[in-house]
Amino acid sequence: MSRGNELKLSTKTRATTLSVALASTLALSACGASNETGNTGGGDSGSDGLSGTLVGAGASSQQAAMQGWAAGYSRVQPDVTVNYDPVGSGGGREQFLAGGTDFAGTDSALKEEELTEAAERCGDTGVFQLPNYISPIAVIYNLEGVDELNLSPATVAGIFDQKITTWNDPAIAADNPDATLPDQAITPVNRSDESGTTENFTEYLAAAAGGAWPHEPSGDWAVPGGEAAQGTSGVVSAVRAGNGSIGYADLSQAGNLGVANIRVGEEFVTPTPEAAAAVVENSESAGDEGEYNFAIELARDTTSSGEYPIVLISYHVGCIEYEDQETADLVKDFMSYVISEDGQQAAADAAGSAPISDGLREQAQSAIDAITAAA
Structure with missing residues (x-):
């Protein structure tokens, strides 16, 4: 879905818990689902049997969800390791923009100056920002x-x-x-x-x-x-x-x-x-820079019945173009699992989060499909 459209979010449509100390690196044995799109997750990366290490850092709010995602993901690709350090959103963005990680988890979207830095890190194709975790x-x-x-x-x-x-x-x-x-x-x-x-x-x-x-x-x-x-x-x-x-x-x-x-x-x-998902559903798109910037402007001052406005939307941020094919494939496949119905259910089971809507899933998939490696 192009960013040129003003998006009104729709209801067409958020495991095994690993014990981890917050201050230390969350080292998660994880892997991508198969090549198939659909409820079981897995990306269109064109690769079965992936192997390697994917490195992320950022929001500590995602810690429990990341455990759920990793546990589910590892059942299909045991040769991929996902290391996620829950250092906080600011630290995660800093590490990603400096080139120290493959992706960041952040509870606030990149600011204008950070988008400029991201262009330096990722090149002309820019970054993706996917609202993959919704929680009160x-x-x-x-x-x-x-x-x-x-x-x-x-x-x-x-x-x-x-x-x-x-x-x-x-x-x-x-x-x-x-x-x-x-x-x-x-x-x-x-x-x-x-x-x-x-x-x-x-x-x-x-x-x-x-x-x-x-x-x-x-x-x-x-x-x-x-x-x-x-x-x-x-x-x-x-x-x-x-x-x-x-x-x-x-x-x-x-x-x-x-x-x-x-x-x-x-x-x-x-x-x-459910109350968190309700306010997100009735909020507008805020991303106005970059084709795959899917930030959301939450209706914090809502007075509508059944909506809870103190909501955290946690994003995954990464490059549309990576320097090597292995990293591109790993990011593409892992993110496809995260947004899948199975992936969102794993996060809900582990963290009590609200599953993303079908509309957000389709939107995110358009960015994931665009991930590639530099020629």
């Missing part, structure tokens, strides 16, 4: 005695801007009239590293909370003080360790922590893959 960002909390928590956008903004500092603040009480809220200090926890999750979260706050969030959206946390932690797992660990703590993380990583319901219009919506 949960507002996670640890508050003894409070099993359910409702928060309006302005209340979330006030908490993370450190203007609302106790759990029995009138703003929180107004959102939870039937709850018994303790007179206890709130400890907000944010990411210490440059993070696509942070950028998505602050984009939501800027769009939905109005003047309650006076900061520009950014992958770097703008509010001094509070508690900072490295990576998704670091935020989750910090919230789990402190009664009265609150943070934000990919829903797949929330575990047994409390997860807040967020006001959307006249209702409080629980983050679910």
